[in-house]
Structure formats: structure tokens, C-alpha cells
Amino acid sequence: MSLQSRQLALARGNHWLFDGLDIDVAPGQALHVTGRNGSGKTSLLRVLCGLVPPRDGELRWQGRPYADQRDTLRQTLVYIGHSSGLKDDLTAGENLRIASALSGHGCSPEAAAHALGRLGLADHLDVPARTLSQGQKRRAALARLALPLAPRLIVLDEPFNALDAESAASLIELLNAHLASGAILVYTTHQATPSLSAHVHELRLGQPHEAETC
Numbered sequence: 001m002s003l004q005s006r007q008l009a010l011a012r013g014n015h016w017l018f019d020g021l022d023i024d025v026a027p028g029q030a031l032h033v034t035g036r037n038g039s040g041k042t043s044l045l046r047v048l049c050g051l052v053p054p055r056d057g058e059l060r061w062q063g064r065p066y067a068d069q070r071d072t073l074r075q076t077l078v079y080i081g082h083s084s085g086l087k088d089d090l091t092a093g094e095n096l097r098i099a100s101a102l103s104g105h106g107c108s109p110e111a112a113a114h115a116l117g118r119l120g121l122a123d124h125l126d127v128p129a130r131t132l133s134q135g136q137k138r139r140a141a142l143a144r145l146a147l148p149l150a151p152r153l154i155v156l157d158e159p160f161n162a163l164d165a166e167s168a169a170s171l172i173e174l175l176n177a178h179l180a181s182g183a184i185l186v187y188t189t190h191q192a193t194p195s196l197s198a199h200v201h202e203l204r205l206g207q208p209h210e211a212e213t214c
Helices: 041-048 072-077 092-102 109-118 134-146 166-178
Strands: 003-012 017-025 031-036 056-061 077-078 153-157 184-188 201-206
Touching: 003 041, 017 041, 017 056, 017 201, 041 153, 056 072, 056 184, 072 077, 077 134, 092 109, 092 134, 109 134, 109 201, 134 166, 166 184
Parallel strands: 031 184, 031 201, 077 153, 153 184
Antiparallel strands: 003 017, 003 056
């Protein structure tokens, strides 16, 4: 179930964000993407989620090209971007259930309540997302990781933003559990590297050859 790229490249207009990027991350491992602002970190995450096509190169999941596995990716991927991605007019619980449904999975109110509870939001199941603080919105989005979905690929853009120490520890616990079960994690963070129990590849964008090979 490895995540692989060969000579991956992406441009914005006439500017190459990265070029010749080789990645090889095995099940149970993590990839920490770093680089200055504008170096293409978020763009790379979106490419690895299949949301943006690369300009050049090959991208493979489980040994097969991404283009052949759109349904598999949709069902086994959890992507949480820099913003919460919540619908303001829906409750925290409704947002979780819809996100689960879009991935092809069911989610009962009980499962949503349990997931929110893992992130310290047990009393916010029926609270509209627009009334949540930034930290609460972040936790409500990250609660997808506490649903019984068994994701195989987890892609997180600055997941520790707006989290207090207790919430960050809860997130690390969830991530370590997924990694132990064979999931692959790809993430960015400007904060100190979290204490993940798995092997972490370091990938810095914006270097002389645009990227380091893992």
C-alpha cells in the first residue's frame, strides 16, 4: 500500500513549484513536508490527494497509477486542509456525517458524538459550526480521524494550528493508532515535529533541486 511518485512536477503559471520529486512512503510511515511559504507544500498535498493533476511525472498508490484508483482513494483517504472545511449552517455532527458519506461510508449520530468526544467536543454535537471558535472548528474537522473509517492515506495541512496542548496530544494519539494499523500520513506543520511513533520521512521543498528525495 505504498505511496510513490517518480519525477513529480507541478507548475503555477511559468513558475515550477517542484520538479523531479521522488517519494516512497511505506504503510505505517509518515511524510513531513516542509519549506518556506509559497514553496508548494499545500499544492503538493492536493496533488497527493488526487485533487490537482501534476504537470509531469508519475504518482502511484498501492502500486497502481492514481488515475486507475479514484474510487479507492475516495474511500480510503482523509484530507483535511488548512481551513476547517466545515459548513457553517450545519452542526458539528452533521458536518462529520456528511464528510463520512462523501467518502462512501455511513456514520451514525452515536459515532459522530464519539468522534467529537475524542477531540474534547462531546457537548458540541448539535452546535452550528458558525458558533464554534477557530480551535473548536479545527477539532471538529479533525474528528474525522476518530470515525470508524480505517483510512489508509491521511493528508493534513497544518493540523496543529489553533490546538491547545491537550487537543494536540489527542490528535497524536489518533495518528499513532492509524499509523500502527498501516496507514500512511502526509502532513505539514510550522510547529515542532510531533512525537509520532512511526518512521518519518522529511521532505523540504524549495531546495536547489526543488525537492529532496525520500
